[in-house]
Amino acid sequence: MNMIPTIGMETHVELNTNSKMFCNCPVVETEDPNISLCPTCLGLPGALPVPNLKAIESITMLALSANCSITNNGMFHRKNYFYPDLPKNYQISQFDLPVGVNGSLEIILDEGIETVEIERVHMEEDTGKSKHKGSGRIDSATSTLLDFNRSGVPLVEIVTKPVIKSSKEAVSYIEELRQLVIDLGISEGKLEKGNLRFDANISVAKEGDKELGVKVEIKNMNSLRSLEKAIDFEIKRQTKLIESNEEIIQETRHWDEDKEVTSSMRSKEGSADYRYFSDPDLPNMILTDEFINNIKKEIPTLPSDKRKKLIDTGLSMSESNHLGKSEVWIYDLYLDTQKLTNDCKTTYNLITGELQGQLRKAEIENLPEWVNSERLSEIITMINDNKISFTSGKEVLTNLIQNEINPTDFAESNNLIQENDFDEISKIVKDVFEANKEVVQRIKDGEEKLVGFLVGQIIKSSGGNINPSIAKDLLLKEL
Amino acid sequence: MNLSNSSISEINKLYKNKELKPSEVYEEVFNNAALSESIIHAHLKLFQEEGIAASKLSDARFAKGKQLSQLDGIPIAIKDNINLKNHETTCSSKMLSNYISPYDATVISKLRNSGVVFTGKTNLDEFAMGSSTENSAFGPTKNPWNPQHVPGGSSGGSAAVVSVGSALASLGSDTGGSIRQPASFCGVVGFKPTYGTVSRYGLVAFASSLDQIGPITNSVEDAKIIFNSIKGHDPLDSTSIADTSIEIPDDKTAKVGVIKELMEDGISDESKNEVEKTIKLLEDQGNKVVEVSLPLTKVALSIYYLIAPAECSANLSRFDGVRYGSREFGETSYQMMENTRAQGFGEEVKKRILLGTYALSAGYYDAYYGQALKARSLITKDFENIFKDVDYLISPTTPTPAFKFGEKTENPLEMYMSDLCTIPANLAGLPAISIPTGLSSENMPLSVQLMSPARTDSSLLKFSEKLENLISFDQRTSLLKEMK
Numbered sequence: 001m002n003m004i005p006t007i008g009m010e011t012h013v014e015l016n017t018n019s020k021m022f023c024n025c026p027v028v029e030t031e032d033p034n035i036s037l038c039p040t041c042l043g044l045p046g047a048l049p050v051p052n053l054k055a056i057e058s059i060t061m062l063a064l065s066a067n068c069s070i071t072n073n074g075m076f077h078r079k080n081y082f083y084p085d086l087p088k089n090y091q092i093s094q095f096d097l098p099v100g101v102n103g104s105l106e107i108i109l110d111e112g113i114e115t116v117e118i119e120r121v122h123m124e125e126d127t128g129k130s131k132h133k134g135s136g137r138i139d140s141a142t143s144t145l146l147d148f149n150r151s152g153v154p155l156v157e158i159v160t161k162p163v164i165k166s167s168k169e170a171v172s173y174i175e176e177l178r179q180l181v182i183d184l185g186i187s188e189g190k191l192e193k194g195n196l197r198f199d200a201n202i203s204v205a206k207e208g209d210k211e212l213g214v215k216v217e218i219k220n221m222n223s224l225r226s227l228e229k230a231i232d233f234e235i236k237r238q239t240k241l242i243e244s245n246e247e248i249i250q251e252t253r254h255w256d257e258d259k260e261v262t263s264s265m266r267s268k269e270g271s272a273d274y275r276y277f278s279d280p281d282l283p284n285m286i287l288t289d290e291f292i293n294n295i296k297k298e299i300p301t302l303p304s305d306k307r308k309k310l311i312d313t314g315l316s317m318s319e320s321n322h323l324g325k326s327e328v329w330i331y332d333l334y335l336d337t338q339k340l341t342n343d344c345k346t347t348y349n350l351i352t353g354e355l356q357g358q359l360r361k362a363e364i365e366n367l368p369e370w371v372n373s374e375r376l377s378e379i380i381t382m383i384n385d386n387k388i389s390f391t392s393g394k395e396v397l398t399n400l401i402q403n404e405i406n407p408t409d410f411a412e413s414n415n416l417i418q419e420n421d422f423d424e425i426s427k428i429v430k431d432v433f434e435a436n437k438e439v440v441q442r443i444k445d446g447e448e449k450l451v452g453f454l455v456g457q458i459i460k461s462s463g464g465n466i467n468p469s470i471a472k473d474l475l476l477k478e479l
Numbered sequence: 480m481n482l483s484n485s486s487i488s489e490i491n492k493l494y495k496n497k498e499l500k501p502s503e504v505y506e507e508v509f510n511n512a513a514l515s516e517s518i519i520h521a522h523l524k525l526f527q528e529e530g531i532a533a534s535k536l537s538d539a540r541f542a543k544g545k546q547l548s549q550l551d552g553i554p555i556a557i558k559d560n561i562n563l564k565n566h567e568t569t570c571s572s573k574m575l576s577n578y579i580s581p582y583d584a585t586v587i588s589k590l591r592n593s594g595v596v597f598t599g600k601t602n603l604d605e606f607a608m609g610s611s612t613e614n615s616a617f618g619p620t621k622n623p624w625n626p627q628h629v630p631g632g633s634s635g636g637s638a639a640v641v642s643v644g645s646a647l648a649s650l651g652s653d654t655g656g657s658i659r660q661p662a663s664f665c666g667v668v669g670f671k672p673t674y675g676t677v678s679r680y681g682l683v684a685f686a687s688s689l690d691q692i693g694p695i696t697n698s699v700e701d702a703k704i705i706f707n708s709i710k711g712h713d714p715l716d717s718t719s720i721a722d723t724s725i726e727i728p729d730d731k732t733a734k735v736g737v738i739k740e741l742m743e744d745g746i747s748d749e750s751k752n753e754v755e756k757t758i759k760l761l762e763d764q765g766n767k768v769v770e771v772s773l774p775l776t777k778v779a780l781s782i783y784y785l786i787a788p789a790e791c792s793a794n795l796s797r798f799d800g801v802r803y804g805s806r807e808f809g810e811t812s813y814q815m816m817e818n819t820r821a822q823g824f825g826e827e828v829k830k831r832i833l834l835g836t837y838a839l840s841a842g843y844y845d846a847y848y849g850q851a852l853k854a855r856s857l858i859t860k861d862f863e864n865i866f867k868d869v870d871y872l873i874s875p876t877t878p879t880p881a882f883k884f885g886e887k888t889e890n891p892l893e894m895y896m897s898d899l900c901t902i903p904a905n906l907a908g909l910p911a912i913s914i915p916t917g918l919s920s921e922n923m924p925l926s927v928q929l930m931s932p933a934r935t936d937s938s939l940l941k942f943s944e945k946l947e948n949l950i951s952f953d954q955r956t957s958l959l960k961e962m963k
Contacts, residue, residue, distance in 0.1 A: 039581070039582050042802060043797040043802065044580070044581070044582075044802075044803070045562070045568060045570070045575065045578070045580070045683040045684075045797070045798075046560075046561070046562045046568070046580070046584060046679075046680065046681040046682055046683045046684070047582075047680070047681075048679065048680050048715060048716050048717065048718075049717065050714065050715060050716075050717050051717065078793050080792075080793055080796065080839075082796065082799065082813070082816060084799075084801045084812045084816070087797060087801075087802065088793075088796060088797045089793075089796030089797055089799060090793050090796055138811065138812055138813070139811055139813070140811075141811070141812070144812055146801070146802075273840055273841045275792075275793075275836065275839035275840060275841070275844075276839075277789060277790075277793070277839055277844075277848060279687075280686070280687035280688035280718070280790055281684075281687050281717065281718060282717050282718070283717055283718060
């Protein structure tokens with residue numbers, strides 16, 4: 001019997017605002033504990049929260065970019081639970097009136113484009129960090145060290161509907177979301193820094209079942225690799241249980257990176273009742289149409305739009321996806337150059353492959369301003385017009401990166417222009433035939449691999465300036 | 480003259496004329512404290528040295544003719560749930576008995592900048608939960624009119640210090656009547672401004688949507704002076720409102736509504752009598768007095784005891800022994816937090832946390848907290864409708880005069896009833912003031928309460944001043960008379 005897995009993702013994205021969500025403390029990146037604190041983010045008696053407008057703008061921008069409907073009259077809610085690194089023992093979050101609802105995000109799979117439906121996009125404040133000594137867990141630790149630098153840092157949580165079908169899709173979804181927040185400029189989007197943190201809700205049902213299976217939440221996946229492995233493991237685990245008619249418990253499970261297994265953290269029965277209620281310290285979050293329209297104007301080209309634009313120039317899906325994820329200047333340079341060359345493949349290869357590679361090799365961080373679309377298009381057009389070979393094109397590019405040169409002049413003065421004159425080439429072919437009569441005979445007798453030898457001879461006698469494909473064509477014709 | 484019962488404006492005039500110095504007034508109120516504290520226990524802490532120093536600085540300013548404000552050199556006491564930098568903020572709780580605030584509340588910064596001399600921190604019911612100061616972890620405050628009676632609460636200490644003259648005025652906080660009820664019990668003026676007109680930043684939250692800081696004073700004029708210096712939008716409090724005081728025209732006589740439901744069962748004859756006397760005074764001046772009905776006042780108490788505990792259950796979660804305050808030992812972090820909360824909070828606080836936690840729990844939210852929110856908005860609407868017809872509302876401040884210690888501790892519902900008349904103004908966010916009018920048969924003070932539409936605080940104070948002038952009430956307590 002076929003088993004159908006269903007996955008929903010909950011992702012927290014740390015925003016890159018200068019200050020925290022509800023106070024003026026700077027957001028810092030440091031190992032020095034407890035240096036960016038104030039009465040508000042430390043939960044001192046009498047301190048009050050004041051919302052960070054920039055953070056709300058960022059969240060609204062993300063919600064709009066994920067095609068959500070925006071809640072005009074939203075609210076902040078308190079989510080109540082006790083934990084030592086949560087200073088107020090409640091987290092200011094959103095409940096039934098989040099910033100955005102009912103959105104979608106396009107993801108790229110080998111099979112093509114898939115749409116992942118987004119349930120909600122909402123604001124949250126981050127907690128502090130705990131270091132449990134003597135054991136990794138709070139219940140068995142001999143002591144716990146607390147660092148509140150992260151306390152109150154703005155987060156946005158993006159929750160998908162249970163629509164993801166595989167670990168590959170889940171990974172692709174996170175990649176897409178990551179690219180989106182980077183392109184919007186609202187987060188650094190670095191997984192290794194915890195800028196993106198995700199949990200997966202996984203259930204498995206028998207094919208044809210009308211209802212989804214029992215949902216299990218997986219936590220502690222720190223990389224895309226662990227996300228993929230954890231989901232695959234969990235699908236297998238649940239499938240086995242169903243096949244042997246065992247019960248799946250609704251619970252939260254912990255991904256063990258070393259053992260590559262999930263293990264039970266707590267069952268849902270014992271889980272917290274968060275007792276959400278609207279935060280009386282904060283007025284409603286009113287997002288006017290004017291506010292929303294102003295944010296719309298600030299949204300840069302989205303990854304999905306970039307892909308569409310690139311595909312329209314003639315690139316393949318995977319090329320478009322790759323280039324779409326590159327830095328904006330590469331993307332822009334490609335589009336500008338492509339407009340001039342009216343060619344996609346050579347332009348793509350020269351810019352994404354050669355140019356980026358050579359810059360990296362030469363350890364040049366910023367593209368020299370003279371390496372512009374006009375000069376690049378000159379090189380590409382010479383290649384496409386068979387005036388120079390791709391290899392010669394690379395050579396021109398290398399020099400262009402170093403010095404402000406005119407590519408055509410450079411190709412000419414460095415003897416890189418290929419011989420494309422048919423009569424001239426025919427003459428050379430004839431000469432080569434004369435000099436290699438024996439070889440010609442052997443080819444005619446069936447030793448086709450000797451063609452290459454003759455092509456080599458032709459190029460050699462031309463001094464290397466002959467277009468190999470034209471030479472080969474003429475040679476075969478002559479034969 | 481008796482300085483501690485003089486008005487702020489009179490004293491300020493004497494300061495300016497160099498007939499009196501702030502340090503002399505401070506000395507007098509401090510002496511009053513020294514004489515009275517052993518009997519009434521109203522201050523939890525007296526800032527003696529600091530007070531002397533601050534009053535001398537004020538002396539110097541007046542000597543140069545450079546007063547900071549009308550409040551310069553005026554000794555004011557602060558309820559101990561309002562943060563004063565580098566001083567304890569105990570909230571009369573064991574939980575915070577060792578807690579020192581690293582920052583000033585916004586009202587404190589404002590008073591500091593006005594040149595106020597702080598006398599000290601005053602006693603309250605633990606975390607402002609109570610009506611008698613009997614819930615203070617540091618022992619109750621006694622009523623200066625008769626130490627066998629409670630001073631009211633939760634701002635009992637703040638009311639008692641004004642009554643006994645150990646401060647010229649004080650700040651209290653009012654969540655369900657905590658300024659007005661003790662002011663009434665102690666025979667002084669207590670004013671709860673419109674919700675949001677005075678910043679809550681630095682006030683230890685009990686129920687955030689109801690809490691409001693306000694003055695307790697000898698006169699309405701004093702209340703006005705203090706209110707004007709502490710009001711205004713605060714960028715640190717998102718619920719504070721810009722200073723847009725709406726005026727009720729005062730060129731003609733006013734129309735005053737008597738709330739029918741607050742003149743019925745549950746209100747003592749003595750309390751009703753004070754309202755009736757006051758109505759007569761108002762009518763004699765040509766004001767029109769009509770009876771109005773606010774049926775929901777009957778359920779106001781029930782609404783309040785769902786909303787306030789619900790908010791407090793979350794507001795008091797931060798007291799866990801992790802970052803500050805008292806800490807009890809536990810084998811794990813969670814056990815430490817549990818033990819700290821079990822030992823640190825008193826019975827009434829725990830009762831309300833449990834009540835609020837229950838009201839917010841999954842499956843009960845809609846039936847309790849959700850319903851209470853709906854009813855609250857209905858009460859607010861009822862007030863709005865009534866104020867289309869009348870300018871002000873009048874009622875007793877309390878159903879009875881100050882009761883005796885222990886009289887209501889066994890029956891929490893009866894204790895809660897003492898806030899019956901004051902709670903509606905908190906639910907609707909309205910300004911309300913308690914003005915002493917007379918004495919009971921047992922010689923305990925009685926008051927009336929005036930309310931007006933939201934943001935009409937200035938008009939309410941003006942009207943109250945007119946009323947106050949019609950009433951002859953001797954504010955000096957018997958204790959004060961004995962002390963002299």
